[in-house]
Amino acid sequence: MSGHYNYLGISPDSESERHYNPFAYEIQDTLLLMDAGYFNIDYCYQADKHGGHVIMRTNGKINPDIKAAFDSQRLAIEGLIGKKLKQLKWHREQIIDLDVQWKSKPGTHRLIAFWDRNKSAIGYLITNLK
Structure with missing residues (x-):
């Protein structure tokens, strides 16, 4: 048997996949990896509350308050506490754990900020992992 295709069309999403996410109570003892399109801080909180774990990419439009800050060596960065995320002065190749x-x-949520070389942006x- 043989054959070939004549046409392949990929259309944009007609509906969001968000409503197909598992419920937060369903991911107990499970690690869920999510892309930026699924970012929802309430979902992160609920997953943590029910014993689930998440690593979720988010875009640069967020601007939470910084409660604690650490460099890549886990040394505290006192000057960032109490500031908004957008107030960070960024250096390439820097990783900050907030x-x-x-x-x-x-x-309170853990946010890892890093330089994304592919996008030339932060x-x-x-995550709720330690």
Whole structure:
């Protein structure tokens, strides 16, 4: 048997995949990796509350309050505490591990900020892993 295709068309999403995410209570003892299109800080909080783990990429539009900051050697960076994320002065090749909080959202979240060489911009990961 043989054959070939004549046409292949890929159309943009007609609906969001977000409503196909597992419920936060379903991911107990599970690590869920999510791309920036799925970023939802409430979901991160609920997953943590139910014993699930997340690593979620997010875009640069976030601006939470910094509660604690550490460099790549886990040394505290005192000068960042109490500032907003957008106030960071960034150096390429720098990695900063932050504890952040949104004013209107529950919980403190871990945010890893790093230089994304592919995009020539700061990249962000939100996680509840230690």
